[in-house]
Amino acid sequence: MKISDARVIVTSPGRNFVTLKIVTDEGVTGVGDATLNGRELAVAAYLNEHVVPLLIGRDPHRIEDIWQYLYKGAYWRRGPVTMTAIAAVDTALWDIKGKVAGLPVYQLLGGRSREGVTVYGHASADTVDGVLAEVAKYVADGYKAVRLQAGIPGLSGVYGVHTGPGVYEPASAAVPAEAVWSTERYLHHVPSLFERVRDEFGPTLKLLHDAHHRLTPIEAARLGKSLEPYALTWLEDPVPAELQEGFRLIRRHTTTPLAVGEVFNSVWDCQQLITEQLVDYIRTTVVHAGGISALRRIFDLAALYHVRSGSHGATDLSPVCMAAALHVDVSIPNFGLQEYMPHTEETDEVFPHGYRFENGYLHPSEAPGLGVDIDEELAAKYPYRPAALPVNRLEDGTLHSW
Numbered sequence: 001m002k003i004s005d006a007r008v009i010v011t012s013p014g015r016n017f018v019t020l021k022i023v024t025d026e027g028v029t030g031v032g033d034a035t036l037n038g039r040e041l042a043v044a045a046y047l048n049e050h051v052v053p054l055l056i057g058r059d060p061h062r063i064e065d066i067w068q069y070l071y072k073g074a075y076w077r078r079g080p081v082t083m084t085a086i087a088a089v090d091t092a093l094w095d096i097k098g099k100v101a102g103l104p105v106y107q108l109l110g111g112r113s114r115e116g117v118t119v120y121g122h123a124s125a126d127t128v129d130g131v132l133a134e135v136a137k138y139v140a141d142g143y144k145a146v147r148l149q150a151g152i153p154g155l156s157g158v159y160g161v162h163t164g165p166g167v168y169e170p171a172s173a174a175v176p177a178e179a180v181w182s183t184e185r186y187l188h189h190v191p192s193l194f195e196r197v198r199d200e201f202g203p204t205l206k207l208l209h210d211a212h213h214r215l216t217p218i219e220a221a222r223l224g225k226s227l228e229p230y231a232l233t234w235l236e237d238p239v240p241a242e243l244q245e246g247f248r249l250i251r252r253h254t255t256t257p258l259a260v261g262e263v264f265n266s267v268w269d270c271q272q273l274i275t276e277q278l279v280d281y282i283r284t285t286v287v288h289a290g291g292i293s294a295l296r297r298i299f300d301l302a303a304l305y306h307v308r309s310g311s312h313g314a315t316d317l318s319p320v321c322m323a324a325a326l327h328v329d330v331s332i333p334n335f336g337l338q339e340y341m342p343h344t345e346e347t348d349e350v351f352p353h354g355y356r357f358e359n360g361y362l363h364p365s366e367a368p369g370l371g372v373d374i375d376e377e378l379a380a381k382y383p384y385r386p387a388a389l390p391v392n393r394l395e396d397g398t399l400h401s402w
Helices: 040-055 063-072 080-101 128-140 183-201 217-230 246-253 267-275 292-303 319-329 345-350
Strands: 003-011 017-024 029-033 117-125 145-150 178-181 206-210 234-236 258-260 356-358 361-363 391-394
Touching (some): 017 040, 017 080, 029 080, 040 063, 040 080, 063 080, 063 292, 080 292, 080 319, 117 128, 128 145, 128 183, 145 183, 183 206, 183 217, 217 234, 267 292, 292 319, 319 361
Parallel strands (some): 117 145, 145 206, 206 234, 234 258
Antiparallel strands (some): 003 017, 017 029, 117 361, 356 361
């Protein structure tokens, strides 16, 4: 069996996605997600110009060798564009291998370690009362874990807060929208949100919060300590993770569990955080960390240091990535949680898939391979549209994180 073709498909059924479809000379196909939110065309060009020509004629079963070839064969290694492109190839090859073997991919990864994948939903609104209403909906749907985000009094357009009907999509125009941010207002308000939710829903519902890299280590330590009475499952992305030593300071001051990693691209990005046990959950994803092969290496390292998985799963990842994530989630011994934001109806039609949600759990498809595909004819009806995530400025105009 040889790779005879590889196609890069860009589509926007509600938001932009990039998909790689690998075809073999025996007619077996595999798909991989290559979406990098806000930089989609950079990955599409990298694949078309630099990767696809290298794949033609290769044996698709040599997954590890091809991964190493694409990684080590480029003098300029790592980075989000390169690793997202490699991830697409790796994921598509696992899809092909599963189809040839007649098994779902999780069986090739060692089989089930659990019956279902616990997911968390996003409860967000302008007001605390609005968040309470959203939490009630998730609990009624069977969710065991919910992330809480609320508007901050005195601020408008807070990133991560859904204020209208339909699927939340923060990426808007080609030029990023700008909003005003106040850390002081935020730190004062957030504990009251969790106090209300705990009083209303009791001690057993898993509660999470995302700080979106907005804080300094000492500010994050203060927030973590103030949230300790409400027993969060995790505080996510408290600080920008480029300086990983900053997590040492947070650890010294709070027992609130920490999660980070959705912007990481390799095992080396999270090595210190894992081996020094500075975080409790590592949130790297299939699509941004180099594929199923590379994500397994990260989670295997994490398992040695009592760190669990918590993979990113927002709608900037296509159903191809979600399908791949579930096969990893259900097989690893140190699974923690899986983020889950349902896609638009149009997206689900473009990417028909067999995974399903039931009573707080996602279940991977039992079909051979990943159990997901792309309808190329339908995808062509949704052309690419430039869309960027917003940026924040402090009240004095200083450019800040989200």
